[in-house]
Every structure is written in structure tokens, then in C-alpha cells.
Amino acid sequence: MKVHLLKSAEVDTTLFTKVVDFLQSIPGAIQFYYDLNWVVNFEEDEYFFKRFETKEDFENQILMSDHVKICESRIFPMERETTKWENLFKKCETYRKKNNIANDEFVLLLTDKPNKQNWFAALDEKMPYNGFIHTDDWDYYIKSSPAFPIAYEVIALVLQKHMFEGLYDLRTKVHETPIGCINDLCLHKKDIILKLRTGDVCEDCLERAEGKISMPELHHALHIMSSLREKMLFAQNLKKFSPLSKLLIDHKHKFFLPDFGNIEIKLRPLEKALYLLFLRYPEGIYHSSLSDHRIELYEIYSSISTMGDLTEMRVRIDDMVNALSDSASQKMSRIKRVFEESIGEELAKHYYIKGESGQQKKIDLNRELVVLSVV
Ligand SMILES: [Zn+2]
Known part of the structure; x- marks a missing residue:
């Protein structure tokens, strides 16, 4: 049909x-x-x-x-x-x-x-x-x-x-x-x-x-x-008391929550790169020190994105790590929104990148719940 x-x-x-x-x-x-x-x-x-x-x-x-x-x-x-x-x-x-x-x-x-x-x-x-x-x-x-x-x-x-x-x-x-x-x-x-x-x-x-x-x-x-x-x-936040799901990142860099009905969290390549960077640092990263991770982000981003040439990709990363630009904050807000719209506000808190302004930003999720297929 x-x-x-x-x-x-x-x-x-x-x-x-x-x-x-x-x-x-x-x-x-x-x-x-x-x-x-x-x-x-x-x-x-x-x-x-x-x-x-x-x-x-x-x-x-x-x-x-x-x-x-x-x-x-x-x-x-x-x-x-x-x-x-x-x-x-x-x-x-x-x-x-x-x-x-x-x-x-x-x-x-x-x-x-x-x-x-x-x-x-x-x-x-x-x-x-x-x-x-x-x-x-x-x-x-x-x-x-x-x-x-x-x-x-x-x-x-x-x-x-x-x-x-x-x-x-x-x-x-x-x-x-x-x-x-x-x-x-x-x-x-x-x-x-x-x-x-x-x-x-x-x-x-x-x-x-x-x-x-x-x-x-x-x-x-x-x-x-x-x-x-x-x-x-x-x-609708009606499952907020559910135990947390694993976060599965497959070989195509798609994000899934297998224990939440396999909901896919759809992020854009740059957002994924930023998210994967934060996953590597459970202790968190200061917004102002994002630029210290520039090379790491180039590497993550180029493994994910098939869009555009290398120079263009570098420009996007440079903009994102620039402490004076809004780029990283905007990406974090969108990541938060996508998680909230998918699994409700309460459960989402465990998954998105968060932190007070001026403080370290981090992802709370217990890293034992993270299953990375390739990265
Ligand atoms: Zn009927």
C-alpha cells in the first residue's frame, strides 16, 4: 500500500x-x-x-x-x-x-x-x-x-x-x-x-x-x-519516572534512546559534534575554554559531516568555539529543545548539555549508559 x-x-x-x-x-x-x-x-x-x-x-x-x-x-x-x-x-x-x-x-x-x-x-x-x-x-x-x-x-x-x-x-x-x-x-x-x-x-x-x-x-x-x-x-512528560535509557550513537552517527521506544534524537552535524565533545568530558567544559578543544572538534566534526569542504567546516568550528559568538549557546539551546520535545522536560535534563552561565557546562548522563558504535 x-x-x-x-x-x-x-x-x-x-x-x-x-x-x-x-x-x-x-x-x-x-x-x-x-x-x-x-x-x-x-x-x-x-x-x-x-x-x-x-x-x-x-x-x-x-x-x-x-x-x-x-x-x-x-x-x-x-x-x-x-x-x-x-x-x-x-x-x-x-x-x-x-x-x-x-x-x-x-x-x-x-x-x-x-x-x-x-x-x-x-x-x-x-x-x-x-x-x-x-x-x-x-x-x-x-x-x-x-x-x-x-x-x-x-x-x-x-x-x-x-x-x-x-x-x-x-x-x-x-x-x-x-x-x-x-x-x-x-x-x-x-x-x-x-x-x-x-x-x-x-x-x-x-x-x-x-x-x-x-x-x-x-x-x-x-x-x-x-x-x-x-x-x-x-x-508530554508523562513518562518522567521511567528509568533512564541508554543513549546509542550508531555507525551513521544517529542518536537513539533504545529504552524509550527507540526514539531518535535528531541533531544537526555541528550540534552532534559539540555533544560528542561534551560526552568525552564528564567533568564539564567552560564555555570560555571551548577554543582549547578546537582540534578535537575538527576531528569529530569531519568524521560526522559530509557537508562542504574542509575550509568551510573549519570556519564553522572556529565560529562555534569563539567565546564572543553566540554559536555554541545557540547549538546548546537547540540540543536542549530537541531532547525536551522528544522525551519531556524532566527526562531531558539528564541528557542535554547544561550549566549556570559562567560555570562549567556538562552532560549529567552516567557514561555507562552511553553506547558508541564508532566514535
Ligand atoms: Zn472501534
Whole structure:
């Protein structure tokens, strides 16, 4: 089974890439393709303004549960440019035609354009291999990267195609009272949180899919859902009491946390070089004495990076060790952020480079937990 993912122009590329990464991180029978160069815009479409009189109106009249932190930045009444489903599906169809995509392959559009029904995701009745996922508004419901629910919705659409015969069937057979199944009726948007928490498909729905989707594909979809669930629990700081994971750095210099569901910590080459340097010095390094490690950093960086020539690489390192430049601090902040977004603020503290200003910076992690494949 093939799933093609597109994004509309305003969707952040980092977010889009993260969604694709989540989906591709588990190997299996479903293949995910993406096209960053295809531009989907709404400039020539008709749109209308949808108005939400109140907060409740926006949330479909269901109050939020207490444990959900809500971004209160929206002020009601709120009015915004909104499009119709048919416009969204038309974008998928155009892509399908122009790229000769077979009729049994999915084309899913990730868009931040709100839709008339205010749904997070839907398939086209007429062509159920076309669908959209709304990428905005998630911050209102969950306290973690929207990449988690968006990736989850991709899987939900793929499964729903094989479980229901059209929208009517879907709307009449889904669980009206949420039970934490992928097919919970999430007209009440906050119900999505329960779905994400459980990352599950109930027995009835599994039966529905039987014979309509191959076992390897179904298993792959379920595997992705459970990995998303686990990654999201870490990111939301809900796993903060877990024992620390080993930090594995493989032969390609990729960073993984094998005991935290094998979450990958995605850093850029210079950040990795800096991190690896600090790993070598458990006692820490003063920011001002980074330049003493210039040669060591050249050596680490050139073993990691395949980007650019040697002179360019030296310039980057020279800039990073320069006590007057912000470069090293910026890299450390980003490393911190990547760890926090991946495993939550509490667990992250053990892994990132930290230290009071003017004091030594160091990584707390017990070095016995560090597994280096090559370095
Ligand atoms: Zn179900």
C-alpha cells in the first residue's frame, strides 16, 4: 500500500518532515512518500468566513477536561478564512492526475486551511483514497508537537478507508461514546486526546477490517500507532519516572534512546559534534575554554559531516568555539529543545548539555549508559 503526503504552502516544513519521519521510522508494508516540491495553495479558491461565537462553539460544545492544558490564545468570537472539503479533495485529485498515481494509492493533503465542518481529517466520499488532515488548532487540545496527532490521523484515514463504506457508514458505525478506539466519533474534538492516549483499535473495528486490508498492512498500521502513542507520552512528560535509557550513537552517527521506544534524537552535524565533545568530558567544559578543544572538534566534526569542504567546516568550528559568538549557546539551546520535545522536560535534563552561565557546562548522563558504535 502506498500513501502519498502533500502539504499546502503554509504548513511548516519542519512539522511536515517530522510527520513523515514518524511514519517512516517503523518499517513495514505501508510505504509513505512525500513531495516537498509540490506547491498547494488556495490563492485562486473561493473561501468564506466561518465564525465561532464562543469558545464552546469552537470546541463543539464540549468542555475540556482539566488535565489538558489549553492554549488560551484564541479570543472569541473568532472569524477565519475557511474552505470547503471539495476544494481540499480537488488538490489531491490534481496531484494524483499530474503524477499518474494509481487509484488504490492514497493522496493525503496536510493543510492549515480550516474547513467548513471544522474536522481534523476526512476522506473524500467520491474518491476515498483522497483525504485531508488539518494541521492547525492542535495546540488548543494537546501539549506536544502537532506532528503526533497529524501522523496518527494519517494512519486513521488509511484504516478507515478499509473499515467503512463511505461517510454515512462511518458516521453511523463509529463509537458515539468514545472508548479510545481509532474509530471514536471525534466530532467533539477533545475526544481525540483519548484516542491518542490509547493508540488502539477495538476488536469490533478490527473485525470490520478483516479481508479488506492485508495482515502485514494492518500490523504495520497498528505498530505505527503504538509507537506514536509511546513517543507522545514521553514528549508530554508523562513518562518522567521511567528509568533512564541508554543513549546509542550508531555507525551513521544517529542518536537513539533504545529504552524509550527507540526514539531518535535528531541533531544537526555541528550540534552532534559539540555533544560528542561534551560526552568525552564528564567533568564539564567552560564555555570560555571551548577554543582549547578546537582540534578535537575538527576531528569529530569531519568524521560526522559530509557537508562542504574542509575550509568551510573549519570556519564553522572556529565560529562555534569563539567565546564572543553566540554559536555554541545557540547549538546548546537547540540540543536542549530537541531532547525536551522528544522525551519531556524532566527526562531531558539528564541528557542535554547544561550549566549556570559562567560555570562549567556538562552532560549529567552516567557514561555507562552511553553506547558508541564508532566514535
Ligand atoms: Zn472501534
